[in-house]
Amino acid sequence: MPEEDLVELRFRLFDGSDIGPIRYASSSTVAMLKERIISEWPRDKKIIPKVANDVKLISSGKILENSRTISQCTPTFGELPGGVITMHVIVQPSSANSKTEKKIDELPKKTSCFCSIL
Numbered sequence: 001m002p003e004e005d006l007v008e009l010r011f012r013l014f015d016g017s018d019i020g021p022i023r024y025a026s027s028s029t030v031a032m033l034k035e036r037i038i039s040e041w042p043r044d045k046k047i048i049p050k051v052a053n054d055v056k057l058i059s060s061g062k063i064l065e066n067s068r069t070i071s072q073c074t075p076t077f078g079e080l081p082g083g084v085i086t087m088h089v090i091v092q093p094s095s096a097n098s099k100t101e102k103k104i105d106e107l108p109k110k111t112s113c114f115c116s117i118l
Contacts, residue, residue, distance in 0.1 A: 006024065008020075014089065014090065019041070019042075026069065057088070059085070
C-alpha cells in the first residue's frame with residue numbers, strides 16, 4: 001500500500017482520552033473505523049459501546065455516515081502532510097434509547113378536560 005494512501009487518525013473520547021493514532025487506508029469506511037474503535041475501547045470506562053451503531057464519529061463538525069470512506073469525509077487530508085487528524089467519538093447506546101421510549105409509553109396517560117363558560 002503506497003504511503004500517500006495512508007491517513008493517521010486519533011479518536012478523542014468523551015472524557016478527553018484518546019485511541020490512537022492509528023494509520024488507515026483512505027479507502028477505509030467509517031463503519032470499519034467504528035469497529036476498530038469498539039475493539040480498542042478502554043475497558044475501565046463506565047460507558048462501553050457494544051455495536052458500531054452505538055458510536056458516532058465527528059470530524060470537522062460533521063457526523064460521519066457509515067458508508068462513506070475516509071477520503072470522502074474530509075477532503076482536506078492532502079493539506080496535512082504527516083499530520084494526525086483527530087475525530088471525536090460520541091457514544092449513544094441504542095438500548096438506552098429503547099428503554100427511554102418504553103418508560104414514556106408505560107406512563108399512565110392523563111386526560112384532562114377544561115371548560116370555560118363566558
